[in-house]
Amino acid sequence: MVKNVKQKEIRFNFNGKEIKGHEGQPIAAALFDNGIRAIRYCDVTGELRGIYCGIGHCFECRATVNGISGIRTCLTPIEENMNVASNLTGVQYDEE
Amino acid sequence: MLQVILQVCSMMKSDVVIVGAGPAGLVASIELASKGLQVVVVDEYYRSGGRLLGQLYKDRRKKQVWAGKIIANDLVEKAKSLGVKFLFETAVWKIENKTVFISNEKIKQIHTKTILLATGAIEKALPLPGWQKVGVVTAGAAQTFTNLHNVKIGKNVIFVGIDPLSISVAIEMKHAGVNVLGLFLPAPSMLNQKSNPKEVLESIASASGMATNPIYRFGGKLVHGLYTKLLLKFLKFNLLKINGIPIYIRKAVTEINGRAEVESVNVKNISIDGELIGDGKNLLVDTVCLSGGLLPLIDLSQLASCVIVDIPELGGFVPLHSPYLKTTVEGIYVAGNITGIEGAQVSMAQGKLAAWSILKEFKLVSEKDLLQAIKDVEQARSLSPITFLPNIHRGRQIMNEKWADYKNTIGESFDG
């Protein structure tokens, strides 16, 4: 493995919750590191969705970043105080 | 500044726009810039390298590690030192005549003399019941997150789809400390062509003319004489293991289960002819990596009105192009996986060829130089440590024939 030199720690928000990541990481990788794999609910089927293609083709990992919708979290690096919002909050998953 | 940025209409000018900062695009940018052309490279990602970034393996023939990330960095540094301008996090959304329209904070369009499309490939989907669940990713995503981002994408992982890419990624993930439970075939259906154990083994064998990693050593054995006996043995006993990772050539995943995230998969045995047998078992996993193969990403070439041809030997639909990588649209060139699915080394050689082909238009290189660049591509192909498509040589031949036909129908006036 080629290990990255330890990068600067960055704080950003995911659905209102503060999360730590490292400079140069795309949003999706930082979320993975924090144990978050589910990024949004599908607006048609209502199912949870996460990373699928990982390189920007499928748009499954999209979220609203600093107010701009449709941002692919797999392609976009995190920035200090960045606001990442998916439609994950507000929709209740049916806990049986 | 080499480029003139007109702030008023957010427009930029250049000699060449390269779409895609992968191996083909980077090499091309260096060749073009070193001969004094103004080059702009556009990429959606926030750093350059494309699929090189995720590649990490030992090239046994050259007795060295192929670390794509380092190679990419070296290429970028060189390109930047030559004045190549990079626009990252920028998507091309339209090409119209000689104008490239981009999604960029500052610049909306680039007026250029030539365009090189080096957009690479996209992974082919492998739909299985439940493949939309969180925790199902493509093999390419798994590779990128493991090798580039150093992220463990799961604890207990399986792969569906057995091919050179999935085997390589599985090995890389195991090295990264992930528990890889094995590689399986997808359940046979009209949705995939990757469920026949015999055909899958044969295609791995034919894709492995080299010995970069254990699968190719294994494949090499199949190629060199022991073929029938070994093949039958593997097919019969389902005993294949590579670097400790079981390759279940006779087991298929029929369904991915879990309420929202992946919790388990259903696995059934499969006959030599690709029929499901028996009741099957449930296997607890949290992550499934799907490997459906690669397809050239051609949408920009379609939009630019390039003639598209269907050549399965190259991976499917590709823009019709000359041996010099010119498309049917004047001023538009192609290099890398958009021309057919091959490894990074071939893409790099193609990047050089496309660049020289462009340089010839600018009268900066000779015909002889161009012929050498063609030879270099062929050499890279024959030395390539990885072959994705077994009949790639035939595919290239077909392309050349189709190009010749096209030239004949268009007439002598067309300079190919």
Added chain:
Amino acid sequence: MDNTLICRCEGVCLGAILKAIDECSTSVQGIKKRTRVGMGYCQGRTCQPILRDILRELIGQSELAQTQKSQAPVRPIPLGKL
């Protein structure tokens, strides 16, 4: 099997596609109009090759006519950035 999702963006399952083919739709375009397959965010980049395979399997054509036409923008772009 009919419940297998084909178009992840628009939530179109195999069953709906097979039904469209039954209604004598033999083109990517025809199936798209009946089911919304490929009309979503990724513009069919993920599902369209599968659709072509299904058509090839059931109808046996592999003509270029089956490709979905590529139309601008090939990537989503905010209206304000055009």
Added chain:
Amino acid sequence: MKQKVIVIGAGIIGTSVAYYLSQKDVNVVLIDANDIAAGTSGACDKAIMLQSKKSGPNLQFAMKSAEMYKDLEEELEQDLEYENGGGMILINNEVELNVLRERVENQREAGLNVTIICGDEARKINPQLSPKIIAATWCEQDAEINPLKTSFAFAKAASNRSMTMHLNCRVLNLIEDNGRVIGVKTTNGDIYADNVVLCCGVWVNNLLKSLQLEVPIIPRKGVILVTEKIPKLLNCNILGGSYIVSKLQEASVEKNPFGIGLSMGQTKSGNLLIGGSREFASFDTSISSFVLTAVANKATEAFPCLKNTNLIRSFVGFRPFTPDNLPILGEVPTVRGLYIAAGHEGDGVALAPITGHIIAEVVTGQTVDMDLTPFHMNRFLQSFTY
């Protein structure tokens, strides 16, 4: 023996004609070279807009059609995404206000319930509307429908009665005998019938050619932009006033060669359909970045909140234009047994039910209680210019 009628063209007009014919105990054969709604009807917006029509025969027809749409979902037993939410034309300045005021007067006299409302009233209906909009026209009779679903539903309902369908079947020419059309030669063989109805919009001259006939229907290209799904933004149909004004002012063609205007609607799935352009470019399907940018600018001017909304697709439709902006409906005067229902340009969706209803009556020899003279093909037989 039952009357047998061939309908050529399975767009919203052809399927409507086939449906209303099938209600009259007629054997209907619907033929299309491609598929249902594969042409213009599959590449248009969803507005059933009355106030976009000049007062006159088109408006009269459109009003009758709009009444028919109200019960259509129930009648066809299908969800057509019908919404009777009204529609407005946005007014940006005094010039537009004056032009539209006069137009609204004429439309009111013709019986359309349309008024001019102030900007704030318009923003009550569509809260995200730009504060720069000074007024709007408002017509609650305007409605919306999914033209794809409507075409499929017409075809299905007709099939359930007495219709047979030949899709992917190209009509090569019309079979004529003694001044009368008696059938069609197709790629699936010859089909004979008592009557033939041409509902093939911009492609109608391909078939008339074999009879040495021609009508002045030419394709007018229209581009529509599709956005990502967004939460409910539009509560009614939207048209830009500048478009209507430019339509009324002939000289503007040079100023606006692509015919850039604004029309907006939101589909049931949440996507916005934003039109568009009106351009004579034969059958060229390319979409210029100029058109996309100009239309996007119009949309974000009207709704500034759309700046960050993603455009995900665009498509081109070819609207069947006629020089006097009226469709050609009724029998072909020089050939017996042949009828035509084509040339609706952008009104095909709005006029589909009434067109089907009327043509079905004409073809079956019933008396029509509406004056069809303005729509008759005769008007073009002398000479035409476009």
